[in-house]
Amino acid sequence: MAKLTAFSLLLSCLLVLFLSSTSAVTDEDKKEYIVYMGSLSSRADYTPMSHHMSILQEVTGESSIQGRLVRSYTRSFNGFAARLTESEREKVAKMEGVVSVFPNEKLQLQTTSSWDFMGLKEGKKTKRNPTVESDIIIGVLDGGIWPESESFSDKGFGPPPKKWKGVCSGGKNFTCNNKLIGARDYTSEGARDSDGHGTHTASTAAGNAVADTSFFGFGNGTVRGGVPAARIAAYKVCGETDCTSDAILSGFDDAIADGVDLITISLGGILARIFKYDPIAIGAFHAMAKGILTVNAAGNNGPITRTVSPVAPWILSVAATTTNRGFVTKVVLGNGTTLVGKSVNAFDLKGTKYPLVYGKSWASSKCSAESARDCSPSCMQKSRVEGKILVCDGPDGIWDATNFGAIAVIFQSLKPDVAFIHPLPTSGFQPEVFESLVSYVESADSPQAAVLRTETIFNQTSPVIASFSSRGPNIIAPDILKPDITAPGVEILAAFSPNAEPSEHDTRRVKYSVLSGTSMACPHIAGVAAYIKTFYPKWSPSMIQSAIMTTAWPVNATETGITSTEFAYGAGHVNPIAALNPGLVYELDKADHIAFLCGMNYTSDILKIISGESVTCSQKNETLPRNLNYPSMSAKLSESVKNYTVTFIRTLTNVGKPSSTYKSTVVADHGPKLSVEVTPSVLTFKTVNEKQSFRVSVRGSDLDSELPSSANLIWSDGTHSVRSPIVIYCYS
Ligand SMILES: *[C@@H]1O[C@H](CO)[C@@H](O)[C@H](O)[C@H]1NC(C)=O
Ligand SMILES: *[C@@H]1O[C@H](CO)[C@@H](O)[C@H](O)[C@H]1NC(C)=O
Ligand SMILES: *[C@@H]1O[C@H](CO)[C@@H](O)[C@H](O)[C@H]1NC(C)=O
Numbered sequence: 001m002a003k004l005t006a007f008s009l010l011l012s013c014l015l016v017l018f019l020s021s022t023s024a025v026t027d028e029d030k031k032e033y034i035v036y037m038g039s040l041s042s043r044a045d046y047t048p049m050s051h052h053m054s055i056l057q058e059v060t061g062e063s064s065i066q067g068r069l070v071r072s073y074t075r076s077f078n079g080f081a082a083r084l085t086e087s088e089r090e091k092v093a094k095m096e097g098v099v100s101v102f103p104n105e106k107l108q109l110q111t112t113s114s115w116d117f118m119g120l121k122e123g124k125k126t127k128r129n130p131t132v133e134s135d136i137i138i139g140v141l142d143g144g145i146w147p148e149s150e151s152f153s154d155k156g157f158g159p160p161p162k163k164w165k166g167v168c169s170g171g172k173n174f175t176c177n178n179k180l181i182g183a184r185d186y187t188s189e190g191a192r193d194s195d196g197h198g199t200h201t202a203s204t205a206a207g208n209a210v211a212d213t214s215f216f217g218f219g220n221g222t223v224r225g226g227v228p229a230a231r232i233a234a235y236k237v238c239g240e241t242d243c244t245s246d247a248i249l250s251g252f253d254d255a256i257a258d259g260v261d262l263i264t265i266s267l268g269g270i271l272a273r274i275f276k277y278d279p280i281a282i283g284a285f286h287a288m289a290k291g292i293l294t295v296n297a298a299g300n301n302g303p304i305t306r307t308v309s310p311v312a313p314w315i316l317s318v319a320a321t322t323t324n325r326g327f328v329t330k331v332v333l334g335n336g337t338t339l340v341g342k343s344v345n346a347f348d349l350k351g352t353k354y355p356l357v358y359g360k361s362w363a364s365s366k367c368s369a370e371s372a373r374d375c376s377p378s379c380m381q382k383s384r385v386e387g388k389i390l391v392c393d394g395p396d397g398i399w400d401a402t403n404f405g406a407i408a409v410i411f412q413s414l415k416p417d418v419a420f421i422h423p424l425p426t427s428g429f430q431p432e433v434f435e436s437l438v439s440y441v442e443s444a445d446s447p448q449a450a451v452l453r454t455e456t457i458f459n460q461t462s463p464v465i466a467s468f469s470s471r472g473p474n475i476i477a478p479d480i481l482k483p484d485i486t487a488p489g490v491e492i493l494a495a496f497s498p499n500a501e502p503s504e505h506d507t508r509r510v511k512y513s514v515l516s517g518t519s520m521a522c523p524h525i526a527g528v529a530a531y532i533k534t535f536y537p538k539w540s541p542s543m544i545q546s547a548i549m550t551t552a553w554p555v556n557a558t559e560t561g562i563t564s565t566e567f568a569y570g571a572g573h574v575n576p577i578a579a580l581n582p583g584l585v586y587e588l589d590k591a592d593h594i595a596f597l598c599g600m601n602y603t604s605d606i607l608k609i610i611s612g613e614s615v616t617c618s619q620k621n622e623t624l625p626r627n628l629n630y631p632s633m634s635a636k637l638s639e640s641v642k643n644y645t646v647t648f649i650r651t652l653t654n655v656g657k658p659s660s661t662y663k664s665t666v667v668a669d670h671g672p673k674l675s676v677e678v679t680p681s682v683l684t685f686k687t688v689n690e691k692q693s694f695r696v697s698v699r700g701s702d703l704d705s706e707l708p709s710s711a712n713l714i715w716s717d718g719t720h721s722v723r724s725p726i727v728i729y730c731y732s
């Protein structure tokens with residue numbers, strides 16, 4: 001097996017895969033490109049597939065386009081994937097009707113008590129609408145699904161909702177049922193999930209309640225999704241090694257046309273990209289136009305700033321937080337001291353102490369000091385390792401340690417806030433704890449220790465944003481705050497593929513496993529969105545998004561600095577019960593998003609093709625991106641600005657009591673102070689669905705280049721509290 005670097009460890013643990021250019025090219029000078037052509041023409045005589053073929057014939061000058069056309073998108077939007085040379089790519093990009101041409105790249109997958117923690121309790125304690133819930137279909141774009149998992153059993157389910165137009169074409173030996181009502185495969189591996197990720201995310205969103213599930217006893221209890229009565233349709237857009245843009249677009253093209261109500265997609269690129277080159281932004285735009293909300297994982301590239309990958313305002317982008325359930329693994333040293341680290345260690349060594357060996361001592365001409373400290377596999381020798389517990393500066397050696405006869409590994413963790421499963425007993429220490437271990441190893445005559453079985457703890461310090469969760473600011477639309485919301489994404493127990501490895505080189509097989517990542521947070525929000533939809537089936541994607549964002553719990557910055565601000569958690573931590581009753585919502589429709597794109601200076605020609613209608617961009621203030629009627633308010637200013645005034649225009653729709661009066665208050669949060677004036681400061685509604693507009697004028701001086709200035713605007717009628725973060729920054 002390939003050696004794992006510290007970087008790939010993080011990736012494999014979090015089940016994050018990353019962007020690189022495609023290698024699926026047969027002919028050396030041809031590459032795969034996506035040719036995106038916007039909305040489908042409504043002309044009755046228009047056949048997209050023959051249009052795609054004639055375009056290809058024209059640019060290639062060949063009558064046979066065999067081996068050129070990879071895929072056609074013909075159901076929900078227009079476009080195709082094809083193998084082109086560089087000059088053909090240039091030609092096709094100039095053709096009428098073509099919005100954008102971009103390489104077919106690889107994107108990456110981003111990985112229960114979490115529902116209780118969020119306030120959505122089991123059984124009668126939670127208000128539910130089971131009849132409507134069973135009409136909700138969640139489209140899961142991921143790495144497939146394990147159809148036989150108990151989480152997807154159809155016991156008690158009636159036939160699929162009438163609106164369902166999908167199919168079950170998951171390949172050989174793959175059957176759907178009345179819970180898992182559809183499957184499609186774009187990888188030619190079959191829709192069966194081989195690594196557990198897709199099964200985990202689907203069951204978190206909408207899995208059945210299954211009692212007495214655990215990972216070897218950890219997290220024992222009833223595991224369930226947010227909407228256990230809802231249906232699932234699985235779209236396998238990720239193969240064993242990657243998720244390609246062309247497969248992702250196919251997944252959207254089909255899911256929209258099949259009649260799903262919501263799309264959850266726990267994958268993405270390393271960085272955000274311009275909307276017309278971003279397959280998820282493109283697919284989600286067409287989903288939004290059809291009333292389907294897309295929920296997408298923020299990415300696992302934190303705490304580095306500017307890494308959040310879903311940045312379009314028509315996508316709900318989800319960060320990851322801890323819950324109050326944590327896993328800790330204690331290590332008892334030979335001198336009696338106990339040190340606490342993190343891992344999910346189900347191996348029971350019965351408290352036996354074994355000799356400790358620090359990788360550092362292996363340095364030689366064949367093994368650099370640095371590799372030795374990290375217990376790099378190239379430095380390991382059976383004679384040094386067998387029967388011992390390795391002490392390593394990094395996690396490199398974990399996956400090979402068993403082969404050399406090691407008993408356990410204690411390592412300095414790169415992500416000390418997350419417990420990972422490993423193929424042998426481990427404990428991951430934070431730097432200070434690791435230092436004290438090293439001082440013991442280096443001072444004791446015959447250092448030894450026992451690695452205990454993991455303990456489940458109640459952690460009051462929660463929710464805390466996960467270190468790995470990708471951070472803003474938004475590099476594509478700087479005035480749209482991203483991520484939007486945060487949800488549990490650390491140490492989540494959910495269904496797993498029984499033939500997948502719970503960790504690399506792991507010979508155990510389980511039906512439920514513990515994973516961490518924004519991939520795991522994303523389906524929590526999809527579940528909440530579906531839950532809201534069961535009470536308000538007619539609500540648009542933006543109404544659901546607004547309800548989730550404006551009712552979120554405030555999250556406190558735990559550390560100072562930009563990585564623990566709204567750029568980490570957006571509007572805050574989801575509160576599913578409050579989201580059912582938001583009082584007021586910020587509504588957006590397709591026309592608003594088009595006005596926003598106008599404000600981003602997209603040419604009206606491109607806009608016309610994207611939206612399928614002719615578009616005239618107005619020059620009014622309303623079209624400034626920051627005036628999009630979004631549930632959060634943000635503006636990026638130049639660093640040289642001293643005294644500034646920024647205005648936001650917003651409109652609220654009453655979805656609460658017919659007659660209600662809301663008063664505004666502003667609460668300062670962090671950074672140099674903002675003076676906020678709201679006009680009018682009181683909004684009075686007489687009817688349901690009535691809209692009222694207001695203006696928020698923010699004054700301040702001397703922005704901090706390292707810390708955004710923020711405040712919260714709260715509209716309250718005494719019952720509802722409709723909160724929006726206001727974030728002004730100059731960080732770049
Ligand atoms: C179908 O797949 C399941 C799960 O991998 C396996 O247990 C079963 O043997 C397979 N059946 C056939 C006919 O291949
Ligand atoms: C899980 O909890 C149930 C009920 O408390 C118990 O019967 C079962 O043995 C537990 N399972 C494990 C693996 O600990
Ligand atoms: C054991 O070693 C640790 C690490 O060096 C040290 O902090 C601790 O005080 C020692 N405990 C005893 C009882 O000597």
Ligand SMILES: *[C@@H]1O[C@H](CO)[C@@H](O)[C@H](O)[C@H]1NC(C)=O
Pocket residue numbers: 322326328417457459460461462464
């Ligand atoms: C509780 O969670 C916080 C935040 O992740 C973490 O810093 C702390 O170490 C945890 N406490 C324990 C006892 O693991």
Ligand SMILES: *[C@@H]1O[C@H](CO)[C@@H](O)[C@H](O)[C@H]1NC(C)=O
Pocket residue numbers: 553554555556
């Ligand atoms: C945030 O801090 C305030 C003041 O310390 C406290 O009252 C509040 O409960 C905290 N909120 C959260 C979500 O921890």
Ligand SMILES: *[C@@H]1O[C@H](CO)[C@@H](O)[C@H](O)[C@H]1NC(C)=O
Pocket residue numbers: 599600601625
């Ligand atoms: C759009 O163009 C106008 C006029 O050139 C410019 O002032 C504005 O900053 C541009 N907006 C964006 C988002 O690039």
Ligand SMILES: *[C@@H]1O[C@H](CO)[C@@H](O)[C@H](O)[C@H]1NC(C)=O
Pocket residue numbers: 621647
């Ligand atoms: C547009 O914005 C400018 C500066 O913020 C303001 O002076 C002007 O009144 C606004 N115009 C409209 C029509 O709101």
Ligand SMILES: *[C@@H]1O[C@H](CO)[C@@H](O)[C@H](O)[C@H]1NC(C)=O
Pocket residue numbers: 642643701
């Ligand atoms: C900027 O604002 C500060 C405080 O509000 C004020 O004292 C100062 O005169 C202002 N500077 C300018 C150039 O307007």
